[in-house]
Amino acid sequence: MIEAILKQIKNGGYQCTLCHHNCFLKNGQTGLCRTRKMINNQLMVLNYNQIVALQVDPIEKKPLYHFLPGSQTLSLACWGCNFKCLNCQNFNLSQEEESVTDQAIDVNEVINRAKQLGCLSIAYTYTEPTIFLETALPIMQAAKKNGLFNIWVSNGFFLNNVGN
Known part of the structure; x- marks a missing residue:
């Protein structure tokens, strides 16, 4: 677990600022997504680096048709x-x-696996990537440095600060 990066201190607790639910949490409480929990006055990320799916897909499954077709x-x-x-x-x-x-799974392992498998991109998908931002962000930064594209397959319910 690590501490959440997007949050605001508010009235003796934290407000999660990832999505429009704006969960306000005090010690022992868990957010609606179940991935954020107040532990010892810190907003912690419960799903940090807990990858439940890692596989190769055709880009069209994301669904992207005109971006890196084939x-x-x-x-x-x-x-x-x-x-x-x-x-x-x-x-x-x-x-x-x-x-x-x-x-x-280590960031470098993800990048190396993508390259070894001939992938041109890494897609953050299947679940809501906003909810695993702390895991995705370092992978995204490393992917960009290594010439890989990042694809964010989202329900779009995130707050503007996520994109910044």
């Missing part, structure tokens, strides 16, 4: 989502913490 992307996800959609096609990844393994 190429492969390395798709990754951590558990958690800020929505609870009926008939979610990735419910087992987004809502079930039991799918989590204890094996954390």
Whole structure:
């Protein structure tokens, strides 16, 4: 676990500033997405580096048709989502913490795997990438430095500060 990077101190607790739910949390409370929890007066990220999916997909599955057509992307996800959609096609990844393994994946390992598999990009997908921002951000920075494109497949419910 690490401390959340997007938050505001407010009335003896923290307000999570990732998405429009704007969860306000005090000690012991967990946000709607279940990935943020107040522990000892710190807003902690419970799904940090807990990758539940890492596989190669055709770029068109993201669904992108005119961006790098015919190429492969390395798709990754951590558990958690800020929505609870009926008939979610990735419910087992987004809502079930039991799918989590204890094996954390290093940033360099993700980049190397993408390159070895001939991927031109890394897609943050299957669950809501905003909810695993602390995991995705260093991977995104390393991907850019290594000439890989980043693809953010989101429900769009994040706040403007996430993109900044």
